[in-house]
Amino acid sequence: MSAIQTASDRAPWTTTSAAPWISEDWLSVVIGLFIFVLALAVLANVDLIGWVVTTSVWSNLGQALGTASKAYAPLGGAGALIATYLALLALLSAAALALKSDVKKFALAFTVVFWIAYASWVVGSYANFAAVTPADLQKFGISWSLKLTNEGGFIFALIAGLIIANVFPRFAETIKDAIRPELYIKIAIVILGGFFAVTAAGKLNLASSLLLRGIAAIIEAYLIYWAVVYFVARKWFGFNREWAAPLASGISICGVSAAIATGGAIRARPIIPVLVSSLVVVFAVVEVLILPFLAQTFLWHEPLVAGAWMGLAIKTDGAAVAGGGITESLILAKSAAEGIKYQPGWILGTTATVKVFIDIFIGIWAFVLGYIWTNHINVTRDKARIAEIWERFPKFILGFVVTFLVGLYLALGTPADVAAKVPAAIGEANTFRVIFFILTFFSIGVLSNFKKLWQEGVGKLAAVYVVSLFGFVIWVGLLISWLFFSGVKPPLAS
Amino acid sequence: MPQPTDIRTELAKAPYEPLLPVEKKLIAWSLGTGLVLLVVLAIVNHFVPASF
Numbered sequence: 001m002s003a004i005q006t007a008s009d010r011a012p013w014t015t016t017s018a019a020p021w022i023s024e025d026w027l028s029v030v031i032g033l034f035i036f037v038l039a040l041a042v043l044a045n046v047d048l049i050g051w052v053v054t055t056s057v058w059s060n061l062g063q064a065l066g067t068a069s070k071a072y073a074p075l076g077g078a079g080a081l082i083a084t085y086l087a088l089l090a091l092l093s094a095a096a097l098a099l100k101s102d103v104k105k106f107a108l109a110f111t112v113v114f115w116i117a118y119a120s121w122v123v124g125s126y127a128n129f130a131a132v133t134p135a136d137l138q139k140f141g142i143s144w145s146l147k148l149t150n151e152g153g154f155i156f157a158l159i160a161g162l163i164i165a166n167v168f169p170r171f172a173e174t175i176k177d178a179i180r181p182e183l184y185i186k187i188a189i190v191i192l193g194g195f196f197a198v199t200a201a202g203k204l205n206l207a208s209s210l211l212l213r214g215i216a217a218i219i220e221a222y223l224i225y226w227a228v229v230y231f232v233a234r235k236w237f238g239f240n241r242e243w244a245a246p247l248a249s250g251i252s253i254c255g256v257s258a259a260i261a262t263g264g265a266i267r268a269r270p271i272i273p274v275l276v277s278s279l280v281v282v283f284a285v286v287e288v289l290i291l292p293f294l295a296q297t298f299l300w301h302e303p304l305v306a307g308a309w310m311g312l313a314i315k316t317d318g319a320a321v322a323g324g325g326i327t328e329s330l331i332l333a334k335s336a337a338e339g340i341k342y343q344p345g346w347i348l349g350t351t352a353t354v355k356v357f358i359d360i361f362i363g364i365w366a367f368v369l370g371y372i373w374t375n376h377i378n379v380t381r382d383k384a385r386i387a388e389i390w391e392r393f394p395k396f397i398l399g400f401v402v403t404f405l406v407g408l409y410l411a412l413g414t415p416a417d418v419a420a421k422v423p424a425a426i427g428e429a430n431t432f433r434v435i436f437f438i439l440t441f442f443s444i445g446v447l448s449n450f451k452k453l454w455q456e457g458v459g460k461l462a463a464v465y466v467v468s469l470f471g472f473v474i475w476v477g478l479l480i481s482w483l484f485f486s487g488v489k490p491p492l493a494s
Numbered sequence: 495m496p497q498p499t500d501i502r503t504e505l506a507k508a509p510y511e512p513l514l515p516v517e518k519k520l521i522a523w524s525l526g527t528g529l530v531l532l533v534v535l536a537i538v539n540h541f542v543p544a545s546f
Contacts, residue, residue: 223528457502
């Protein structure tokens with residue numbers, strides 16, 4: 001099978017000829033808000049989703065799983081896991097139906113995806129992998145640990161996906177209906193808005209400072225990254241415009257969505273951004289396996305620089321935000337070992353903020369390119385329209401903004417007895433967010449068949465990527481992150 | 495059903511296109527604006543530190 005077929009197969013969920021009545025983008029908003037609203041029932045003393053499964057660091061498997069809320073503790077870890085699986089199966093099967101997908105095929109594939117992905121997460125929480133502090137080592141009666149924290153389970157999920165993609169490609173093909181990293185991460189980002197709001201509520205000045213710095217960093221990334229990568233692709237590697245523009249957007253801005261938006265804007269053949277997207281996913285995997293550990297080693301004393309760097313350097317929303325999650329847990333662990341206990345949520349919040357701002361500008365940048373292309377390069381009657389900015393605007397960002405504002409209002413604008421319940425309510429939604437992260441990591445791994453891409457002649461595209469990413473994007477991203485975020489530390493945990 | 499296409503073949507078919515003046519202008523303006531803004535924003539950032 002060619003890479004083009006493979007990539008095309010991956011793109012749509014839709015299997016019938018009729019168009020679905022809702023886009024995947026809007027669907028992620030609906031699902032994310034649905035979970036968020038259910039979680040808020042806690043404010044009315046009704047615990048609707050407290051049964052969702054959560055995993056602790058473990059040395060005895062029987063004690064690994066539990067429920068997010070103590071109210072559901074009698075359900076037990078295994079019961080919580082089964083309840084979570086059934087709830088997600090029902091919810092996402094309904095989503096598949098809305099997208100006019102084959103629900104039966106999806107349900108079967110999702111079953112496999114969920115159990116393998118969550119099993120990887122549980123393995124990652126094993127004490128010898130995840131325990132961090134000397135007190136933890138003593139508690140579990142172990143003498144060593146990789147100190148990956150339990151969020152190292154994301155890496156295990158990614159590796160499980162990579163093994164399936166590269167060692168069992170036929171099996172990967174059979175579960176492709178549920179391999180939807182973009183959908184999973186968008187749902188997670190919608191939920192993340194509420195979590196970030198609760199984190200930010202205690203330090204509003206710092207949060208607004210981060211937002212302003214995020215905007216500055218993004219303007220820089222667009223203007224500098226894109227121009228250089230486009231020049232490299234055109235001048236050094238001889239790509240024509242139809243290839244170079246989506247490639248530059250894919251490498252420099254935000255992977256898959258930017259490549260597709262740019263391809264549409266310059267009226268490129270649809271197949272080109274799809275191919276670029278395949279490559280973006282593969283490189284995002286490489287980055288997410290390397291950069292968080294580099295950040296832990298060299299940037300642990302500048303946590304927010306590390307968070308912003310993940311947002312600027314790792315392409316694709318899924319890998320970047322999840323990479324921010326790993327970076328946060330690694331840096332918090334290292335800081336804790338040095339006696340500094342930062343409040344959780346700020347590093348991941350910084351990565352997500354940077355990534356969300358990048359996404360906001362995709363439509364505008366695509367319009368600028370579309371205007372130049374359709375008026376000055378390939379002059380055509382099919383001119384770029386202002387309405388395209390909205391058409392290409394990633395709608396899941398609206399979900400993020402809504403949950404952020406609602407979360408902020410609930411934490412700051414309600415009576416003390418209500419506000420006191422907000423962290424617990426958002427915490428339950430956040431447990432689902434973690435599960436969607438796990439599904440994202442696993443899915444990204446399954447999409448990354450290195451051998452197949454190489455065999456099908458991706459070498460020249462990959463060369464531009466390697467030169468641009470490792471020779472330029474990563475380091476300029478680090479410089480910009482340093483310029484705007486150095487010296488800004490997360491609050492200390494009380 | 496569309497025929498499978500190989501990336502190598504697709505790239506080989508792509509014609510060579512020299513950089514047009516409008517592309518050079520796009521690159522130069524984008525990079526120039528980015529670098530100038532970088533300096534300006536870095537200065538602003540220095541004098542307006544993050545507040546806690």
